[in-house]
Amino acid sequence: MSDKKRKMIAVIGSGQPSPEEVKLAEEVGRELARQGAILVCGGLGGVMEAACRGASSEDGVTIGILPGDNPKASNPYVQIPIVTGMGYARNIAVVKSAQAVIAIGGSYGTLSEIAHARQSSIPVIGLNTWSLSRNNQPDNSIILAQNPTEAVDKALNFITPQ
Amino acid sequence: MSDKKRKMIAVIGSGQPSPEEVKLAEEVGRELARQGAILVCGGLGGVMEAACRGASSEDGVTIGILPGDNPKASNPYVQIPIVTGMGYARNIAVVKSAQAVIAIGGSYGTLSEIAHARQSSIPVIGLNTWSLSRNNQPDNSIILAQNPTEAVDKALNFITPQ
Amino acid sequence: MSDKKRKMIAVIGSGQPSPEEVKLAEEVGRELARQGAILVCGGLGGVMEAACRGASSEDGVTIGILPGDNPKASNPYVQIPIVTGMGYARNIAVVKSAQAVIAIGGSYGTLSEIAHARQSSIPVIGLNTWSLSRNNQPDNSIILAQNPTEAVDKALNFITPQ
Amino acid sequence: MSDKKRKMIAVIGSGQPSPEEVKLAEEVGRELARQGAILVCGGLGGVMEAACRGASSEDGVTIGILPGDNPKASNPYVQIPIVTGMGYARNIAVVKSAQAVIAIGGSYGTLSEIAHARQSSIPVIGLNTWSLSRNNQPDNSIILAQNPTEAVDKALNFITPQ
Numbered sequence: 211m212s213d214k215k216r217k218m219i220a221v222i223g224s225g226q227p228s229p230e231e232v233k234l235a236e237e238v239g240r241e242l243a244r245q246g247a248i249l250v251c252g253g254l255g256g257v258m259e260a261a262c263r264g265a266s267s268e269d270g271v272t273i274g275i276l277p278g279d280n281p282k283a284s285n286p287y288v289q290i291p292i293v294t295g296m297g298y299a300r301n302i303a304v305v306k307s308a309q310a311v312i313a314i315g316g317s318y319g320t321l322s323e324i325a326h327a328r329q330s331s332i333p334v335i336g337l338n339t340w341s342l343s344r345n346n347q348p349d350n351s352i353i354l355a356q357n358p359t360e361a362v363d364k365a366l367n368f369i370t371p372q
Numbered sequence: 373m374s375d376k377k378r379k380m381i382a383v384i385g386s387g388q389p390s391p392e393e394v395k396l397a398e399e400v401g402r403e404l405a406r407q408g409a410i411l412v413c414g415g416l417g418g419v420m421e422a423a424c425r426g427a428s429s430e431d432g433v434t435i436g437i438l439p440g441d442n443p444k445a446s447n448p449y450v451q452i453p454i455v456t457g458m459g460y461a462r463n464i465a466v467v468k469s470a471q472a473v474i475a476i477g478g479s480y481g482t483l484s485e486i487a488h489a490r491q492s493s494i495p496v497i498g499l500n501t502w503s504l505s506r507n508n509q510p511d512n513s514i515i516l517a518q519n520p521t522e523a524v525d526k527a528l529n530f531i532t533p534q
Numbered sequence: 535m536s537d538k539k540r541k542m543i544a545v546i547g548s549g550q551p552s553p554e555e556v557k558l559a560e561e562v563g564r565e566l567a568r569q570g571a572i573l574v575c576g577g578l579g580g581v582m583e584a585a586c587r588g589a590s591s592e593d594g595v596t597i598g599i600l601p602g603d604n605p606k607a608s609n610p611y612v613q614i615p616i617v618t619g620m621g622y623a624r625n626i627a628v629v630k631s632a633q634a635v636i637a638i639g640g641s642y643g644t645l646s647e648i649a650h651a652r653q654s655s656i657p658v659i660g661l662n663t664w665s666l667s668r669n670n671q672p673d674n675s676i677i678l679a680q681n682p683t684e685a686v687d688k689a690l691n692f693i694t695p696q
Numbered sequence: 697m698s699d700k701k702r703k704m705i706a707v708i709g710s711g712q713p714s715p716e717e718v719k720l721a722e723e724v725g726r727e728l729a730r731q732g733a734i735l736v737c738g739g740l741g742g743v744m745e746a747a748c749r750g751a752s753s754e755d756g757v758t759i760g761i762l763p764g765d766n767p768k769a770s771n772p773y774v775q776i777p778i779v780t781g782m783g784y785a786r787n788i789a790v791v792k793s794a795q796a797v798i799a800i801g802g803s804y805g806t807l808s809e810i811a812h813a814r815q816s817s818i819p820v821i822g823l824n825t826w827s828l829s830r831n832n833q834p835d836n837s838i839i840l841a842q843n844p845t846e847a848v849d850k851a852l853n854f855i856t857p858q
Binding site: 340 | 782783785788802803805807808811812814815825826827828829830831832835
């Protein structure tokens with residue numbers, strides 16, 4: 211499939227987000243749908259559910275790549291559940307399936323996704339998420355965004371223009 | 373996601389099929405699209421490509437779950453590439469994401485998918501594919517179909533009626 | 535690591551074997567240990583446990599590649615638990631880590647391992663296990679053995695002589 | 697297997713380390729072997745090879761969990777290659793198989809391993825490696841060590857005393 215046609219953006223974040231993170235995720239989902247991007251996520255609750263809910267409210271397409279064996283474990287706004295049965299190894303498929311990743315808050319699972327994305331040179335845009343330094347040198351590879359619209363714009367900028 | 377709404381059928385088979393298997397796969401893809409099912413496959417060539425081509429010709433939705441790191445490795449009829457980077461472990465996600473599996477011809481990769489599907493109690497419908505026996509007793513768990521339409525009908529019969 | 539030095543043989547089979555399969559597995563484990571091979575398996579009960587018990591009784595080395603997250607889920611004769619958290623995807627690592635595979639009885643999980651081994655051109659020796667045919671032609675790629683000693687001899691024959 | 701008997705420590709770090717990191721890794725490997733721990737790593741070069749070389753020089757046991765399909769890709773000091781064919785998903789098995797993890801330097805692959813370890817509540821001891829903060833709050837879950845001996849002592853402290 212040509213990357214010129216494909217627009218797939220991953221949204222990653224905690225299953226137990228703060229109320230603010232829920233709002234950010236929902237607005238990111240809405241904006242992705244408005245701009246015609248497919249949302250891919252880990253398929254469960256929290257940030258993943260809020261982003262899918264936002265995308266659904268704007269008739270966007272949502273994909274949830276699930277860790278377990280049961281498609282019914284996906285949140286109600288996932289339209290296409292991908293069932294892996296591979297636990298956290300599914301984190302890798304979430305980010306590798308995207309052309310850019312938007313990280314909202316998040317705990318160690320989100321951090322693993324940020325790392326796998328960067329390992330594959332997939333850009334990561336961060337909203338209130340991890341920051342990294344290595345050997346006491348800051349690692350600036352997470353691109354900061356101030357709000358959901360800016361995060362989506364920055365993510366979509368990485369996709370080859372049509 | 374409610375299994376009542378979801379209709380996802382996997383089509384599995386060789387990357388180097390016979391001309392007859394290509395025809396079978398293309399017709400299976402067309403019929404799945406006509407009946408409103410989403411086609412999920414391994415995303416590469418041969419049976420996978422023929423099935424996606426058939427589905428696309430009837431405006432069906434196609435998902436390719438890829439073994440490698442590059443979404444561009446998917447055949448041109450895959451609309452939604454899922455990139456795993458996990459090699460043959462992706463075979464498991466192909467079948468687990470489906471409510472029923474249609475096997476067309478196939479070699480050992482296809483056999484692994486049949487086995488993983490049966491291990492998860494996902495029905496497998498076979499067109500000119502493997503047959504199995506265990507300890508000299510035939511294993512009849514692959515449901516035989518005589519033609520693509522029958523294969524698709526049998527596969528869709530396993531989905532909870534709406 | 536040089537394949538000349540390495541001698542790793544996988545033993546695969548059901549978690550709920552027949553009493554005869556338990557005996558076969560235990561004797562296979564003993565014989566592998568006597569011949570200096572490392573036994574690799576899925577780490578759980580049934581055939582896996584019996585083979586590890588046999589190997590342990592002859593001071594052999596046993597490796598269990600586990601599907602879950604808990605090393606304590608391994609049978610008591612596993613010396614080196616490898617914890618994957620990847621469910622049945624671990625089946626692939628079990629066979630790929632071996633230079634030859636001995637299949638004893640087994641259900642669909644074992645069948646998936648046979649298929650993944652053959653897909654990777656790793657020889658499979660069978661004791662009372664699956665037999666395969668494809669498009670009504672028998673597939674003779676599972677090498678039959680009449681007893682545990684023959685199975686181990688055939689498996690070790692595939693390893694480059696030292 | 698009882699965790700009381702098992703002593704498995706993962707050493708993670710870059711395939712292209714600095715000369716200083718090579719020295720640290722080699723000394724960590726030596727010290728692990730002296731203290732009777734099994735070293736588990738990703739099986740390739742750089743920090744992984746240096747740690748295995750150190751362990752081998754003290755007759756320690758070394759396990760390499762490889763991303764690719766070929767056991768010969770492992771460094772020459774790996775005694776037991778585990779072949780996954782699953783790419784970076786093997787990072788998860790590296791850390792989950794250990795009771796504690798020692799991180800030396802490292803890039804994004806190492807960061808993914810740190811994250812997967814912490815997600816599974818496996819302690820991580822760091823030598824010149826990543827440091828983390830979340831939402832501008834430092835995350836102190838990587839335990840700092842000043843030198844290889846301290847790193848190994850801290851790692852082994854997490855294992856239930858015998």
